[in-house]
Amino acid sequence: MFTHVFKYRLKCLLRDKVVLFWTILFPIVLSTLFFTAFSNLNNAVSFTSAKVAVVDNEAYRNNKPFQEALVSVSEKRDEQEPLLSVELVSSDEAETLLEQGKVHGIILLDPDIKLVVKQSGMHQSIIKSFLDQYRQISASYGTVILRNFDIPANGDTLTRFPADDYLTELPLGKNKTDNTVTYYYALLAMASLYGAFWGLRVIGEVQADQSANGARINLAPVHKMKTLLAGILAAWIIQFVELSLLLLYMILVLKVPFGNQAGYILLTCLVGALAGLTLGTLVSGLVKRNLGLKIGVLIGLSMLMSGLAGLYFAPFKYIVIKAVPMLAYINPANLITDALYALYYYDTYHRFALNIALLLAFSAVFLLLTYLTVRRDRYASIPSIQEDN
Amino acid sequence: MPVFRAYRRIIKKNLSQLLIYLAVFIGLAASLLSSGAATPADTVFSDAKVKLAFVDEADSSILTEGLKAYLERYANMVDVKHDRTSLQDALFFEDVDYILRIPSGFTEDFMAGRPIELEKTSRPASFSSVYLDMNINKFLNTARFYLANIPGISQQELVAQVIDDLSVETAVEIRSKVEDINVGDNITSFFNYMSYVLLSLLILGIGTFMMVFNQKDLRSRTLCSSVPLRQQNMQILWGNLIYAVVCWMVMMILGFVMYGRTMLAKPVMLMALNAFVFTLVALSISFMVGSTLNSRNALSAVTNVVSLGMCFTCGVFVPQFMLGEKVLAFAQIFPVYWYVRFNNEIINLGSIALETFKPFLGYMGMQLGIGVAILAVALVIIKQKRQTWEA
Numbered sequence: 001m002f003t004h005v006f007k008y009r010l011k012c013l014l015r016d017k018v019v020l021f022w023t024i025l026f027p028i029v030l031s032t033l034f035f036t037a038f039s040n041l042n043n044a045v046s047f048t049s050a051k052v053a054v055v056d057n058e059a060y061r062n063n064k065p066f067q068e069a070l071v072s073v074s075e076k077r078d079e080q081e082p083l084l085s086v087e088l089v090s091s092d093e094a095e096t097l098l099e100q101g102k103v104h105g106i107i108l109l110d111p112d113i114k115l116v117v118k119q120s121g122m123h124q125s126i127i128k129s130f131l132d133q134y135r136q137i138s139a140s141y142g143t144v145i146l147r148n149f150d151i152p153a154n155g156d157t158l159t160r161f162p163a164d165d166y167l168t169e170l171p172l173g174k175n176k177t178d179n180t181v182t183y184y185y186a187l188l189a190m191a192s193l194y195g196a197f198w199g200l201r202v203i204g205e206v207q208a209d210q211s212a213n214g215a216r217i218n219l220a221p222v223h224k225m226k227t228l229l230a231g232i233l234a235a236w237i238i239q240f241v242e243l244s245l246l247l248l249y250m251i252l253v254l255k256v257p258f259g260n261q262a263g264y265i266l267l268t269c270l271v272g273a274l275a276g277l278t279l280g281t282l283v284s285g286l287v288k289r290n291l292g293l294k295i296g297v298l299i300g301l302s303m304l305m306s307g308l309a310g311l312y313f314a315p316f317k318y319i320v321i322k323a324v325p326m327l328a329y330i331n332p333a334n335l336i337t338d339a340l341y342a343l344y345y346y347d348t349y350h351r352f353a354l355n356i357a358l359l360l361a362f363s364a365v366f367l368l369l370t371y372l373t374v375r376r377d378r379y380a381s382i383p384s385i386q387e388d389n
Numbered sequence: 390m391p392v393f394r395a396y397r398r399i400i401k402k403n404l405s406q407l408l409i410y411l412a413v414f415i416g417l418a419a420s421l422l423s424s425g426a427a428t429p430a431d432t433v434f435s436d437a438k439v440k441l442a443f444v445d446e447a448d449s450s451i452l453t454e455g456l457k458a459y460l461e462r463y464a465n466m467v468d469v470k471h472d473r474t475s476l477q478d479a480l481f482f483e484d485v486d487y488i489l490r491i492p493s494g495f496t497e498d499f500m501a502g503r504p505i506e507l508e509k510t511s512r513p514a515s516f517s518s519v520y521l522d523m524n525i526n527k528f529l530n531t532a533r534f535y536l537a538n539i540p541g542i543s544q545q546e547l548v549a550q551v552i553d554d555l556s557v558e559t560a561v562e563i564r565s566k567v568e569d570i571n572v573g574d575n576i577t578s579f580f581n582y583m584s585y586v587l588l589s590l591l592i593l594g595i596g597t598f599m600m601v602f603n604q605k606d607l608r609s610r611t612l613c614s615s616v617p618l619r620q621q622n623m624q625i626l627w628g629n630l631i632y633a634v635v636c637w638m639v640m641m642i643l644g645f646v647m648y649g650r651t652m653l654a655k656p657v658m659l660m661a662l663n664a665f666v667f668t669l670v671a672l673s674i675s676f677m678v679g680s681t682l683n684s685r686n687a688l689s690a691v692t693n694v695v696s697l698g699m700c701f702t703c704g705v706f707v708p709q710f711m712l713g714e715k716v717l718a719f720a721q722i723f724p725v726y727w728y729v730r731f732n733n734e735i736i737n738l739g740s741i742a743l744e745t746f747k748p749f750l751g752y753m754g755m756q757l758g759i760g761v762a763i764l765a766v767a768l769v770i771i772k773q774k775r776q777t778w779e780a
Contacts, residue, residue, distance in 0.1 A: 004555065018686040018690075021686075021690055022690075025426065026690070026693065026694070028700055029694055029698070030697065031699075033697060033698055033701035033702065034701070036701060036702050036712075036713075036716045037701045037702065037706060037707040037712065037716070038707065039713045040711075040712055040713040040716075041707065041711055044515065046512075046514050046515055046516075046517050047514050047515060047516050047519045061403070071533045080514060083519070083523070090514070098564065101565075106533055112402075113559055113560075114488065114559065114560050114561075114562060115559050115560070115561045115562070116561075116562045116563075116564060117561060117562075117563060117564070118563070118564050118565065120434050120435045120436075120437065120563075121437065122437045122516045124434070124435035124437075124561075125436045125463075125520065126519070126520055127514075128434070128436065128522070128524075128558075128559055128561060129436075129463075129520065129523055129524055129527075131559040132555075132557065132558055132559050133523075133527050135558075135559060136527070136531065136554050136555050136557045137531075137558050139554045139557050140531055140534055140554045142534070143550065144534070144535065144538045144539065145552065148538065148539070158538050159534070159538055161530065161531075161534050162533045162537075163530060164507060164526065164529070164530060164532060164533070165522070165526055166506060166526060166529050167505050167506075167508075167522050167523070167525060168505050168506050168507070168508055168509070169509060169510065169513060170490070170509065170510050171479060171510065172476060172477045172488070172506040172510045173477050173480075174471070174480065176512075176513070177480055177481045177512055179482065179483060180483065182482075218559065224729070296405075299644035313657070314482065315482045315483060315484070317482065318478060318479075318481075318482030318484060321478070328405045341481075345477065345481060346474075346477070351474075372506065
């Protein structure tokens with residue numbers, strides 16, 4: 001009997017085009033939009049050479065050391081872009097280039113070195129740091145020569161100014177930091193929460209006062225819990241398959257990095273699907289009759305929760321954890337996002353396990369509360385079941 | 390004006406749904422405002438600052454304190470707990486750009502002239518990484534230079550000397566043309582985001598109305614009423630127009646509430662004009678959507694896909710300069726692209742004269758052109774629909 005009910009629940013649910021749209025098509029569209037918008041985002045913060053126009057005048061041509069210094073920073077080192085990309089031009093040309101925004105600054109030897117810019121900024125600061133350094137090194141030589149009376153004035157016996165690199169990059173996480181993945185993770189969390197719409201349908205169809213179908217099904221000589229469980233199971237399977245498809249799309253087509261623990265990621269989807277679904281059954285059980293209100297509450301909740309998990313602005317997730325940690329732990333969307341983030345970035349599984357455990361706990365509580373709200377309902381009469389929801 | 394009255398009642402009935410979008414926008418706008426008001430244009434050069442977490446694993450010494458004090462010029466020190474997870478999170482969510490770790494024994498090794506290594510964590514090959522590397526190395530190299538050439542120099546003297554040398558600065562001249570106050574990116578974002586809300590409000594509102602009126606039976610009934618078709622259409626048109634203008638006005642009032650007199654600045658007034666042009670285009674999009682769709686469920690789906698789709702690809706949510714070239718080339722078929730481009734560029738225009746304003750007329754023209762094209766398509770669709778009914 002259970003398999004029979006289950007099979008038909010599955011068929012009924014799969015014919016609901018509206019919920020199918022919101023739970024699978026919409027997330028796919030949104031993830032594609034994320035992709036188009038973010039595809040260039042990481043390039044935008046990566047370093048590009050600061051463009052400078054050097055005024056080719058008398059003072060510059062006579063200053064050999066400065067010319068050498070310029071050459072040394074405009075050569076490509078290792079993999080990295082050179083610090084500066086230099087153009088040697090006349091004074092007028094330099095002004096035009098700056099005005100048109102083709103260079104970040106003008107270096108003018110007058111005869112003291114001067115920097116002309118349009119505004120403060122990263123590129124401009126890099127040029128300035130270079131120029132400062134040039135003058136500072138001369139200052140250091142001056143001081144040292146002053147303090148060593150016994151050395152010849154040309155400083156030949158001095159140890160030369162070192163140009164060492166003392167810094168070594170030490171990656172912190174397992175994978176490279178990439179803020180944009182948070183958006184995709186939060187999107188997956190949103191899709192999971194949209195599973196609530198399946199929950200809404202499942203409850204609507206076993207409660208006699210919520211739909212005509214529900215009234216009919218209640219008349220059937222099948223235990224209500226059996227129908228309910230069959231419905232929940234069917235919805236859970238559908239939602240899990242949908243999330244997996246979304247995941248596949250993100251990984252294979254959009255190439256979103258998820259790390260490489262496929263099993264754990266699927267587990268997150270499975271648990272996330274259950275959490276979203278049971279949230280839906282709970283809301284649907286608590287809010288009686290008014291379908292519009294139920295949908296409103298669910299949309300509001302899922303927008304709020306996924307927003308707090310970083311769907312609209314990724315750093316928001318971090319701000320919430322820092323400011324109100326409690327809020328992060330009771331928000332299913334954040335738990336899903338965080339589980340995926342932990343898999344991607346951390347080398348340990350503690351945080352992942354904590355997230356999954358909390359999600360399961362919430363699902364259990366939601367399910368129990370749903371059970372308490374829908375069980376043992378008896379109706380003497382049902383005055384108004386609107387055919388047309 | 391029976392049709393017009395019906396229009397008002399339909400909008401009233403759906404007000405709560407429309408208000409959701411408005412509330413979302415107000416939330417966004419408020420968070421924009423809190424992120425900094427208009428600032429005067431740069432008159433003095435200031436060095437860029439990187440968000441730095443300075444982790445001193447050794448007990449601080451005069452040398453490391455000196456380094457830290459020196460770095461304040463190039464970095465804002467961020468207070469993060471020094472455990473691994475906190476640092477990881479902070480870096481990932483861009484609360485810090487750069488983590489510098491001073492290993493224990495650093496000062497002794499450095500003073501003794503032994504090779505040293507500092508561990509740093511940053512986003513590889515980012516600006517902040519290159520910039521801070523450069524300035525940290527500068528400090529250490531200068532210190533090394535003194536150590537090698539002045540044997541027996543004390544730590545205190547060394548740090549004082551290095552800091553003294555490194556305070557030498559290049560003269561910087563700022564060529565800024567904008568004399569009046571910089572209205573700021575803030576209000577540009579406000580206007581850019583506005584396109585999302587206007588689109589959503591119009592598609593949803595007008596779509597709902599058109600759908601009700603185009604129901605086959607209802608349409609047949611109104612067609613045989615005593616009100617002539619021409620007048621019916623005029624009333625529908627007026628209803629749509631007034632609704633659109635009201636939406637635009639709500640946005641402008643919101644702008645005044647948030648930005649006050651800045652709204653009266655010349656470039657901002659032009660942005661308002663641009664927003665009005667965009668409203669008309671959004672109206673024609675809504676008209677087309679409303680006349681093609683038959684179900685409310687489909688309407689909310691289309692509203693979201695159309696408004697989010699355009700706004701993502703055209704640089705509303707992510708600024709245009711951060712989008713890829715291909716995306717931008719594609720986005721030119723959408724009116725939102727031209728609308729956003731207008732706003733982004735007008736704010737940087739030094740002086741507004743007829744000559745400099747020419748391209749902006751082009752941007753508005755592009756929007757209107759797209760709007761007319763969409764309207765034409767909508768009219769064809771409506772005609773075909775009626776013909777299939779009549780057949």
